[in-house]
Amino acid sequence: MPETIADDSVGIVETQIIHFSEALVLECGKTLNEYDIAYETYGELNADASNAILICHALSGDQHAAGYHSMDDKKAGWWDSAIGPGKAIDTNRFFVVCINNLGGCKGSSGPNTINPDTGKYWGPDFPIVTVKDWVLCQYRFMQSLNIDHWCAVIGGSLGGMQVLQWTIDYPDLIKYAVVIAAAAKLSAQNIAFNEVARQSIMSDPDFCDGHYLEKNTVPRRGLMLARMLGHITYLSDDAMRDKFGRELREGKLNFGFDVDFQVESYLRYQGRSFVDRFDANTYLLMTKTLDYFDPASAYDDNLALALQRTSAKFLVISFTSDWRFAPERSQEIVKRLLQAEKQVSYIEIEARQGHDAFLIPIPHYMNVFGAYMNNISGTLS
């Protein structure tokens, strides 16, 4: 709980919702006749609307990227370390927007909201959305704010994938692209982890074929397992060793199947607290969105050809100990950008924290990122 708000915090913020009544045709062929988008903004839009930045969230993120909802909040927004007055994404200079993606569970239309056609929860019937659908949705959202282009689109992990899609789908509407700890598509191993997560949710008896909300229950064990698995892939071997080693919770072995080691206790805690803040159907949907992402597929499976269309300047960042989206995956993007003769910088940050490093204010990372953003703000009128 923040007793006082720090000077470099965006402070108390509020989620807003815009209702869209123009139909949205999705890649899967289905149409959403109307939908809500929940979002937050930080900083002020300048007179010529040239300083707007879109932040794209990752799998378990949402529109609450920075600041606090109230003085009772335990934690700040998920990327508070990078967004705020004087921070890398400086809200004194930029107008920062973050939206809850369609299919999310924090106020935008998604499985845990009511389907206007049936009056019941969407549940498993909410259509599968793709990164391309999200970008289209974000484009419409941009227009609704009377912004005609993004000064920059920035995201990590699944968020970085949205950035890539933006540069390809709307090349003239994005000036700078910051792609962090991402990949141009998932590997078989990435998809395999997602499938185990999905199976653990769907095999929970409380899942009720996805209709759990109508039955007033939640597949707690399944979602908890999915999150525990995910969490292992977000940390590195080193990070786990640093944090827990083989430390015992009660100082001795119990010769049973309950928690012996601290790491077990930590994973259970992470899993349990996730269940309280996330929807299982959204988790299923977003892992599918990840699996389906492959912008090169529309361009003869040629990523360089896809990136040929882009006109943004790129900053690509990876982290040495990230094995979920390892540096090689970022290097592949950089290689294709270079092949397409695009302006790009690539930084590989020395970090022990694994994939999670992209959320951690590592000094070298924040310096490079801040310097890049500083140059961008220098181009503004």
Place this chain on the structure above:
Amino acid sequence: MSQAIEHLQAMEKDGLRADLAIIAQWIKADTKVLDLGCGDGTLLAYLRDQRNVLGYGLEINPFNIEICVERDINVIQANLNNGLKAYFSDNSFDCVIMSQTLQATEQPDLLIEEMLRVGREGIVTFPNMAHWRARLQLGLKGVMPVTKNLPNQWFNTPNVHLCTLNDFEQLCIQHDIQILQRSVVDYSHKRGSLLMNLLPNLLGEIAIYRFRRR
């Protein structure tokens, strides 16, 4: 970041180093250039601002990379040995530059080949091991040369492949490489005098070559 800004301000006061100034003269306007081991991006920033060059730099030092980003240089964090192979396709640059780095690479001959695979032309600069001061130390004192230009001891030097002007020119012949231009400067990077240009292998401290595939 403040450290990086201080460094930048210091650099701007000093102006462009003489060997870099020579390279800058050799680079045509509106071309595409790759700088291997681009350091703090001084040369690339100069080429962009003065010659409208589209430049990219390869660098491994994190501090240098911060300065490059600060200067709005396209910088790719990679080591030279794998970086060239991993990222760049054949004939994708008008010129590939490597200043004061050749002597510290694992396999200079292969690297020069790689430079000419990626670029139409190459430019290298390196310390001349046959400069009279180095000769004096090895020839008379019988010790490995330690000069202002080569400040390290034999056991801690990163310069594992030192050479002379004659050595480099010999390598070019063996690899069918045509030397297009040569220049020498001294350590303070003053332009070569008439005498220095008459006896470059004896009096030149730093050699600068522009070359292409014959």
